[in-house]
Amino acid sequence: MLTGGEMHALVERMYPLCRSITGDGVRATLDAIGEHIPLDRHEVPTGTQVFDWTVPQEWNIRDAYIADADGKRVVDFRESNLHVVGYSVPVAATMTLAELRPHLHTLPDHPSWVPYRTSYYSPTWGFCLAQETLDALPDGEYEVRIDSTLADGHLSYGEHVVPGRVDDEVIVSCHVCHPSLANDNLAGIAVAVSLAQALENPYYTYRFLFMPGTIGAITWLARNRVERIRHGIVLACAGDRGDLTYKRSRRGAAEIDRVLEHALRDRPHRIADFSPYGYDERQFCSPGFNLGVGSLTRTPYAGYPEYHTSADNPDFISPSAMEDTLVVLREAFAILDRNRRYTNLSPYGEPQLGKRGLYDSLGGRSDAKQAQMAMLWVLNLADGDHDLLGIAQRSGLGFEAVAAAATALHDAGLVKE
Amino acid sequence: MLTGGEMHALVERMYPLCRSITGDGVRATLDAIGEHIPLDRHEVPTGTQVFDWTVPQEWNIRDAYIADADGKRVVDFRESNLHVVGYSVPVAATMTLAELRPHLHTLPDHPSWVPYRTSYYSPTWGFCLAQETLDALPDGEYEVRIDSTLADGHLSYGEHVVPGRVDDEVIVSCHVCHPSLANDNLAGIAVAVSLAQALENPYYTYRFLFMPGTIGAITWLARNRVERIRHGIVLACAGDRGDLTYKRSRRGAAEIDRVLEHALRDRPHRIADFSPYGYDERQFCSPGFNLGVGSLTRTPYAGYPEYHTSADNPDFISPSAMEDTLVVLREAFAILDRNRRYTNLSPYGEPQLGKRGLYDSLGGRSDAKQAQMAMLWVLNLADGDHDLLGIAQRSGLGFEAVAAAATALHDAGLVKE
Amino acid sequence: MLTGGEMHALVERMYPLCRSITGDGVRATLDAIGEHIPLDRHEVPTGTQVFDWTVPQEWNIRDAYIADADGKRVVDFRESNLHVVGYSVPVAATMTLAELRPHLHTLPDHPSWVPYRTSYYSPTWGFCLAQETLDALPDGEYEVRIDSTLADGHLSYGEHVVPGRVDDEVIVSCHVCHPSLANDNLAGIAVAVSLAQALENPYYTYRFLFMPGTIGAITWLARNRVERIRHGIVLACAGDRGDLTYKRSRRGAAEIDRVLEHALRDRPHRIADFSPYGYDERQFCSPGFNLGVGSLTRTPYAGYPEYHTSADNPDFISPSAMEDTLVVLREAFAILDRNRRYTNLSPYGEPQLGKRGLYDSLGGRSDAKQAQMAMLWVLNLADGDHDLLGIAQRSGLGFEAVAAAATALHDAGLVKE
Structure with a gap:
């Protein structure tokens, strides 16, 4: 683990x-x-x-970038795979920033974060980038390249x-x-x-x-x-x-x-x-x-x-x-x-737990132990309608106590699954 | 209208x-x-x-009044039809105020208002008047007249x-x-x-x-x-x-x-x-x-x-x-x-809404449009048990949005009525 | 009474x-x-x-006590039957306080009170006493006696x-x-x-x-x-x-x-x-x-x-x-x-209570009497599904008013039990 x-x-x-x-x-x-x-x-x-x-079709991608006039990658898939819109078709082109803009996705409210975008079933391409990166791009020509393949696979x-x-x-x-x-x-x-x-x-x-x-x-x-x-x-x-x-x-x-x-x-x-x-x-x-x-x-x-x-x-x-x-x-x-339903095999009145060693022999005390209470609850609600979780919820006891009681009663032959 | x-x-x-x-x-x-x-x-x-x-029997009334000794109408049906107890039998008599009192109905808590009273199935007659009108009536004789008819009709x-x-x-x-x-x-x-x-x-x-x-x-x-x-x-x-x-x-x-x-x-x-x-x-x-x-x-x-x-x-x-x-x-x-039940004809998983033009092609955004949410809700609950109102209530969307989604899905052949 | x-x-x-x-x-x-x-x-x-x-077996007891070396009863059944653990087996012995202690039951949190204890199905014997009584007992030998019988009965x-x-x-x-x-x-x-x-x-x-x-x-x-x-x-x-x-x-x-x-x-x-x-x-x-x-x-x-x-x-x-x-x-x-179910024998619209003397003849008043309201409620809910208590609870009327209405309607032949 x-x-x-x-x-x-x-x-x-x-x-x-x-x-x-x-x-x-x-x-x-x-x-x-x-x-x-x-x-x-x-x-x-x-x-x-x-x-x-x-x-x-299966989509694979090897590289992608937007490069400026100096050949410097201003957006680079190698830095983060979020930069490319998922399932982008291949592209290799030079275009102005204005032509490029419809393919760019940013988060204006979080200008330093790059969004995650996909276009699985509508063939297109795009880049995701920080708003502040976009804001810093001068007008001009950019090389745009997505080296992806969409092919049967x-x-x-x-x-x-x-x-x-x-x-x-x-x-x-x-x-x-x-x-x-x-x-x-x-x-x-x-x-x-x-x-x-x-x-x-x-x-x-x-x-x-x-x-x-x-x-x-x-x-x-x-x-x-x-x-x-x-x-x-x-x-x-x-x-x-x-x-x-x-x-x-x-x-x-x-x-x-x-x-x-x-x-x-x-x-x-x-x-x-x-x-x-x-x-x-x-x-x-x-x-x-x-x-x-x-x-x-x-x-x-x-x-x-x-x-x-x-x-x-x-x-x-x-x-x-x-x-x-x-x-x-x-x-x-x-x-x-562990959550299952049990049936009380002795449903007419309580069975005598004491003779089976499941109940305190000294009576009169008011602090019944949780284990005994759990057995009484299981016996009372083991009618096929209540699962152990239901008994735990109705009794307010923990599930473990109720499950342990069910096991003890099962071992004593008082309930069946 | x-x-x-x-x-x-x-x-x-x-x-x-x-x-x-x-x-x-x-x-x-x-x-x-x-x-x-x-x-x-x-x-x-x-x-x-x-x-x-x-x-x-049918009841019709033409006139009714209580007139004082001078012949002055102190209570007059012509002023308000509330003055006569509905279904009053005809009466034409002269009686003292004391004799008249059991037939008079007022609202002591609202002394200027006239109450509305009827007696459809127990033949009697009566007048309703303001308490302050009653209080101003001197003792003496009054002419009492109800010109009504009760006849088969x-x-x-x-x-x-x-x-x-x-x-x-x-x-x-x-x-x-x-x-x-x-x-x-x-x-x-x-x-x-x-x-x-x-x-x-x-x-x-x-x-x-x-x-x-x-x-x-x-x-x-x-x-x-x-x-x-x-x-x-x-x-x-x-x-x-x-x-x-x-x-x-x-x-x-x-x-x-x-x-x-x-x-x-x-x-x-x-x-x-x-x-x-x-x-x-x-x-x-x-x-x-x-x-x-x-x-x-x-x-x-x-x-x-x-x-x-x-x-x-x-x-x-x-x-x-x-x-x-x-x-x-x-x-x-x-x-x-507009409230009806639809059945999803493509109930195993979601149908592909995108290929039918019903879903945004660009994925990854968290602001799904209400129209898309409404379609998903309708598809999910279009099981014959939920009507459109029930879908609106469970989804928290407006009824109109849900109904429009049902129509779009119906037009796309994805649900039937 | x-x-x-x-x-x-x-x-x-x-x-x-x-x-x-x-x-x-x-x-x-x-x-x-x-x-x-x-x-x-x-x-x-x-x-x-x-x-x-x-x-x-049947348990009977005639006497029981703990006596000190001087023969003085320091715990005495004759003073309170709580002093003996219920179903105690007979005992007649002399033992030290240390030997006796496992058989003594007290309530330390309430030192002047004597607890109530029993042992019906596990044969043993014991005494219950005040903690302050126990605290005052000197070490030494005590005569212990329970004159009880457990026998078929x-x-x-x-x-x-x-x-x-x-x-x-x-x-x-x-x-x-x-x-x-x-x-x-x-x-x-x-x-x-x-x-x-x-x-x-x-x-x-x-x-x-x-x-x-x-x-x-x-x-x-x-x-x-x-x-x-x-x-x-x-x-x-x-x-x-x-x-x-x-x-x-x-x-x-x-x-x-x-x-x-x-x-x-x-x-x-x-x-x-x-x-x-x-x-x-x-x-x-x-x-x-x-x-x-x-x-x-x-x-x-x-x-x-x-x-x-x-x-x-x-x-x-x-x-x-x-x-x-x-x-x-x-x-x-x-x-x-008095709680029973009635069935309205005139369930299509209200029956005409007025012709049976069960309804005010003068209409138009807004203060319907409780008795009339009770009759309307009984008639409306006397469909076999509601008992009179259910009608009382749903209407907010008292049970007696509802039961009296049911009786009146039954006497008028409008409902049956």
């Missing part, structure tokens, strides 16, 4: 790679992940129909599976299509890697998905049996210094929603209702699937000024924030993994 | 007419309405059985229908049985007339009912097919200067209730739960019908001191208040008329 | 008796109850299997039935197993006795159960037809000076829950959700039975420092508090007894 520092190092390792929805940057990112956890890697050919979409994604005792699956999904953006989503990838390493002999089968946003998720959904998916989390923005935010699934009260809300209840956090915008919960929660998949972030999607800019760099995220995200996910999955 | 001033003029035109639950005053009122919108007029004979009730009501594209109906019901009371309900009638004129090629068929309260509504319900009624509004007290009040149907969350609450949400207003008292929602919401019919007023039934007194005169209502009531009703009916 | 003073006298009469879950103290308590209301008494033999439990309980017009039953259950504790539960017994006397010709059959806690309730449940039980109250801690507390049944919104909450609404009170701890609601609300049985106390179970100590003596409870508990129970049972 990676420490906070190791997760941060993994982010820094992946940060310079030029990712997009296809191409070698994605493959290099999967290589980096594969250094920590084994990945099943998939390559889906250009042109493959996936529901309403078609896998696009593949869409790449990777999967890592932790087998469980049942085939029912929990998915953890991270997008791997954003170039040099640390919180969005290299931090999420790093936390997912560490989480995958931490899982030991789980009840559910956990499937970690590292794939491009939107088209990647749709491709995966089109090629796999979603019936196995019981629960899931889309993980992103896992490393900034804000409080955790859980965005509910479309169902609103799916088990994953109840679990995450329980796991977060004793710390500062935000709960957001589902909306069909954000990350790939959009796809998992489309009405045809309507899966119990929520989204965990720290500061949510588009909720911080650095979002989709060069300011979302490795300094923007912290090792301790990634560790904190990991702690909550581990606690949530521990609950999820 | 009548302006506020024209609605007020219509109120003044109808104000002097002596309406009751039957009689020529009702007919004259229907004449006045008919000057603006065509009416189907119905005459139901005395003695007709309508559910638990019987259409009563008819109960009158009128209907105006705006045909829709479907036979399903929305009713707008106004009572036309109150004599010189401006807010209750001449303002409601005037707003209904203007609303009827404003409707153009609606989806639903809109039926405007101008009929006496209680017995008129029960008569109408007994003679018509209520199965056609999908939604309805009982409109009254539409012209006073108070905030609008929507009283929910008995169902509490019928579509009409949701629509009115949505239409009112951005302005000061009150929402009241259903109660079996007030106007003819009592009949439409009786348990055998239980229709989705709410009631819109400004200050509600019996909620203002001038209620059922001579102070509810044309000065009590304002043209701008009637216009405001009309605006809300038009907005509400625009929502209702 | 016992007055507050008489209830207090009954508590004092029962206070010295040494009750336990079996034995002559229970029988003597049933004798005392039987002086006020006739009891059916039951004796269930030791060894009888009752669900998961077995009726234990019986478990005793009593029932008092007030026959109703229907066989459906309401149970009122009091535990009779606690020795000298006044609020817990002699006050509950005394209030139940007075309540039983006060019931006259009720609709339901009321069954009062006086039985040992847990094993008594389980025994009763194992030997009787619980299908008859419609509603019930476990009554305890009925005499302290705190506000009343109603603890909901496991169902949470059973009719008894709604009734008690309504009966308490206009006075200071607490409502607690069900928990599987406390008194015999634990058994009645076990998942196999899940009866509509709540619990009424003043200060709840274990909610006061004097709980299960010698400070819960007759001075701790007050006659007026017991009277107050009785008043609420009588009001609650009056509601419960």
Whole structure:
């Protein structure tokens, strides 16, 4: 299991790679992940129909720049891959600043930051740069060069599976299509890697998905049996210094929603209702699937000024924030993994716990121990309608106490699963 | 469509007419309405059985007064038709003030106002007058005269229908049985007339009912097919200067209730739960019908001191208040008329909006346009369970934006009705 | 019906008796109850299997003490039966204080109070004493004597039935197993006795159960037809000076829950959700039975420092508090007894109340009488889905007004039960 520092190092390792929805940057990112956890890697050919979409041509880029009359690169892809609009078609031309301007993207409100822009499905080209860089450019002629290729190829994604005792699956999904953006989503990838390493002999089968946003998720959904998916989390923005935010699934009260809300209840956090915008919960929660998949972030999607800019760099995220995200996910999955329904086999009156050594022999005291209270609650609500989490919530007891009581009662033959 | 001033003029035109639950005053009122919108007029004979009730004899009155020993009229029907208890039997007698007193009705708390009283089903007679008029009467003999007739005749009501594209109906019901009371309900009638004129090629068929309260509504319900009624509004007290009040149907969350609450949400207003008292929602919401019919007023039934007194005169209502009531009703009916359920034909993941020109080609920006958000919401919730109003409410978007998105998606073949 | 003073006298009469879950103290308590209301008494033999439990041996005690070297009793059962741990096995020994200490129970936080302790199912012996008594004991040898017997015998309980017009039953259950504790539960017994006397010709059959806690309730449940039980109250801690507390049944919104909450609404009170701890609601609300049985106390179970100590003596409870508990129970049972569903036989529009003398003949007034409003509410909601209590709650009217309206409408043939 990676420490906070190791997760941060993994982010820094992946940060310079030029990712997009296809191409070698994605493959290099999967290589980096594969250094920590084994990945099943998939390559889906250009042109493959996936529901309403078609896998696009593969985009690769070797170099790009804008050079002034002296041949000096004033905007240089080698400094940051954000400088080129994702999926830019090749260009090699000389043009005036005025001709160039429609192809330039800046953030006037943050003049030193470079924005992140793409144009996947509309063939065009462009550069992103700081407003202050643009402001400093004299009129005149510029050499413009994007050495990219758009050609038939593949869409790449990777999967890592932790087998469980049942085939029912929990998915953890991270997008791997954003170039040099640390919180969005290299931090999420790093936390997912560490989480995958931490899982030991789980009840559910956990499937970690590292794939491009939107088209990647749709491709995966089109090629796999979603019936196995019981629960899931889309993980992103896992490393900034804000409080955790859980965005509910479309169902609103799916088990994953109840679990995450329980796991977060004793710390500062935000709960957001589902909306069909954000990350790939959009796809998992489309009405045809309507899966119990929520989204965990720290500061949510588009909720911080650095979002989709060069300011979302490795300094923007912290090792301790990634560790904190990991702690909550581990606690949530521990609950999820253990959350089941029991049936009281002795439902008429209370069973005699004392003769089984489960109850204090000395009566009259008013300070019933938590363990005994947990057993009474489990017995009372073990009617097939309440899961252990529901019992914890109704009783106000911790999930662990309730789960331990269920185990003790199960061992005593008083409840069955 | 009548302006506020024209609605007020219509109120003044109808104000002097002596309406009751039957009689020529009702007919004259229907004449006045008919000057603006065509009416189907119905005459139901005395003695007709309508559910638990019987259409009563028709009441007409020509003159009434109390005259003092000098022959001077101290209470005079010619000054206000409120002076006579509605449905008073004829009387021609001379009696002392002491003998007369049991037949006199005043409002001690508002000594200059004349109350409105009726006695439809218990044969009696009486006069209503200001307390200060009564206080000024010397003892002595008075001539008492009510020149009324109670005879077999008819109960009158009128209907105006705006045909829709479907036979399903929305009713707008106004009572036309109150004599010189401006807010209750001449303002409601005037707003209904203007609303009827404003409707153009609606989806639903809109039926405007101008009929006496209680017995008129029960008569109408007994003679018509209520199965056609999908939604309805009982409109009254539409012209006073108070905030609008929507009283929910008995169902509490019928579509009409949701629509009115949505239409009112951005302005000061009150929402009241259903109660079996007030106007003819009592009949439409009786348990055998239980229709989705709410009631819109400004200050509600019996909620203002001038209620059922001579102070509810044309000065009590304002043209701008009637216009405001009309605006809300038009907005509400625009929502209702457009509110339908759609089904996403591409429910597995999102459809590719970009290739249909419905989505920005430049990605990465965080300021998704409202139109795109509305499309994503409609696609996500177009599962047959959510109507457009429900989508607007859940998304926080305006109804118009959601409806426009549904239209765009429908035109693109992505959803069906 | 016992007055507050008489209830207090009954508590004092029962206070010295040494009750336990079996034995002559229970029988003597049933004798005392039987002086006020006739009891059916039951004796269930030791060894009888009752669900998961077995009726234990019967425990009786004649004397017990700890005597010092001079033969002086330093702890004496004759002074308080709390001094002996309930179900102590016989002992006759001489031992040092050090040897004795593991058998001694005190309350260090309340050094002058004697705790109440039992050990029903784990054979042992012990004494309870004030911490200050223990602190004053010199080291040395002590004579220890408990003259008790544990032998096959019986478990005793009593029932008092007030026959109703229907066989459906309401149970009122009091535990009779606690020795000298006044609020817990002699006050509950005394209030139940007075309540039983006060019931006259009720609709339901009321069954009062006086039985040992847990094993008594389980025994009763194992030997009787619980299908008859419609509603019930476990009554305890009925005499302290705190506000009343109603603890909901496991169902949470059973009719008894709604009734008690309504009966308490206009006075200071607490409502607690069900928990599987406390008194015999634990058994009645076990998942196999899940009866509509709540619990009424003043200060709840274990909610006061004097709980299960010698400070819960007759001075701790007050006659007026017991009277107050009785008043609420009588009001609650009056509601419960009268709460039924009616069906409007004239559900299409309102029936004409006026022709039946049920409605004011003079119209136009805005101050409709409560009786008329109650009739309109009953007619509107008499659809089989609403009981009279539900109509009272939705209308905001008092239950009595609603019930009187239902009676009037029933007499007029407008509704049926």
